[in-house]
Amino acid sequence: MGSSIRDSLTLPNGVELGNRIVKSAMSEALGDERNDPTDGLIDLFERWGRGGAGMLITGNTPVDRDHLEHAANVVLDGKTDRDRMRRLATAARSGGARALVQIAHGGRQTPAAVNPHPLSISGRPLDLPGYGTPRAAEEGELEVVVAQFARSAGLAMEAGFDGVEIHAAHGYLLSSALSPRINTRTDRWGGSLRNRSRLLRQVVRAVRAEVGPGAIVAVKLNSSDFQKGGFSHEDSIAVARMLEAEHVDLVEISGGNFETPVAYRHAAVAQGTARREAYFLDYARDIKAALAIPVMVTGGFRSASAMNEALAAGATDLIGAGRPFIADPDFPQKMFDGAIDMAPAPERDFPAADTLPRGAVLNWFCHQLALWGRDGAPDLDLALLDGHERYLAMLEEATGRLLAARRVAS
Known part of the structure; x- marks a missing residue:
């Protein structure tokens, strides 16, 4: 008999997760002006920790405060308020869930207002407004990036987290390094897939050396960039095998980047078109078949039946x-108790994406996170465009x- 959402899972490093549902990383954007965790973020993770999930992963947490994804990101570096990070870890783990920090580097997807010339794997700019012209990293700067990831991972463990997830998806620095479309380097960091994966592999290696064998080290990886000439x-599949050889405990599968935001998809056509759960499940199935380590799929799951079937x-x-x-x-505990068989999906009542401003649905959800941080509760009755504009x-x-x-x- 196959697994179900209620079953525990022991990771390769020996750490046990109480069940199979994970709160994946979102851009909670609940850091203060110094990029430290706010009380609202700490309270929200305590609330999530009581909800029954087996593991919680924090939102995008840059290792370099000059390369943010959002001005209100929490940053984990030598300037971070360590007491607040300890409070965040304690809150996340207080209900029995394991907790990871998702560590990342914005690369060319850093907003121009934060850094008009962010460090990237190459000088190819993002084909979107609001982003500056990146500069190609020199050899020594890439080595600094590796050290920054290791440093942040060590600080996460010091704060009391169970480990880290290295963000190598969605077009951020480690993801763009993997893409032949963006990574046009001719040195040892570019060209072949082995070379393009060098930065990620060195980050994983340095992080594992820093945190030790007992910590959870996960990687978020694109199943594809969904761009011509991209990853x-x-x-x-080949990079996932390389990660397994580097003693990663878990690979999370997602896809796309800011230019092709597949991970944040919303129905592109009018109501009535069939909606499919689990956007990346077919891709993950191929990757899982190639690995012995656990795989996680994020994106689109709503029904307990679809989760259990997968x-x-x-x-x-x-x-x-x-x-x-x-x-x-x-919702996880309610599913385990049989009180619900479908996770909440307010986006299913929204208009089709081709009738909305770009990013409206994502921005509505981001505003709900802001309300959690400010008021301790969302406003799910808020009109879509109002939430978009307020965000x-x-x-x-x-x-x-x-x-x-x-x-x-x-």
């Missing part, structure tokens, strides 16, 4: 979810606070 599904079929070992935790932090205003305010704080500090 392909065949590349993903686990029982051996297509994945863990179910990652994000948006349902915003709508109802208790954009909030982002502008957060950026202003960050830049003002940096001026004072300098």
Whole structure:
């Protein structure tokens, strides 16, 4: 008999997860102007920890405060308030869940207001407004990046987390290094897939050396960039095998980047078109078949039946979810108890994506996270476009606070 969402799972390092549902990383953007965790973020992770998930993963946590994904990211480096990070870890683990910090480097996807010329694997700019012209990293700078990831991982363990997830998906620095479309280098960091994966492999190696064999080291990896000439599904399978050789405990499968935001998809056509759960399950099934270590699929799962079918079929070992935790932090326990058979999915009532401003659905959910941090609860009745517009205003305010704080500090 195959696995179900209620079953425990022992990772390669010996750490046991109590069940198969994981709160995947979201951009909670609940850091303060110094990029430290706010009380609202700490309270929210305590709330998620009581909801029954086997593991919680923090939102995008940059290892370099000059390369943020969002002005209100929590940063984990030598300037971080360590007491607040300890409080965050304690809150996340207080209900029995394991907790990881997702460590990342924004690379060319750093907003221009934060850094007009961010470090990247090459000088190819992002084909979107609001982002500056990146500069290709020199050899020594890539070695610094490796050290930054290791340092952040060590600080995560010092704070009391169970480990880290290295973000190598969605177009951030480690992800762009894997893409032949973006990584046009001719030195040892570019060219062949082995060379393009060098930065990621060195980061994994340095992180494992820093945190030791007992910590969880996971990697979030694209199943594909879904861009012509980009990181392909065949590349993903090959890199996953390389990661297994580097003693990674878990590979999370996602896809796309800011230019092709497949991971944040919303129905692109009018109501009535069939919606399919688990966007990346077919890709993950191929990757899992090539590995002995556990695989997690994130994106689209809503029904307990689809989750259990994927686990029982051996297509994945863990179910990652994000948006349902915003709508109802208790949904995992309710599923285990049989009180519900479907995770909340407010996005299913929204208009088709081709009738909406770009990013409107994602921004509505991001605003709900902001409400959790400010008020301790979401407002799921808030109109979609109102949430979208309020989030954009909030982002502008957060950026202003960050830049003002940096001026004072300098």
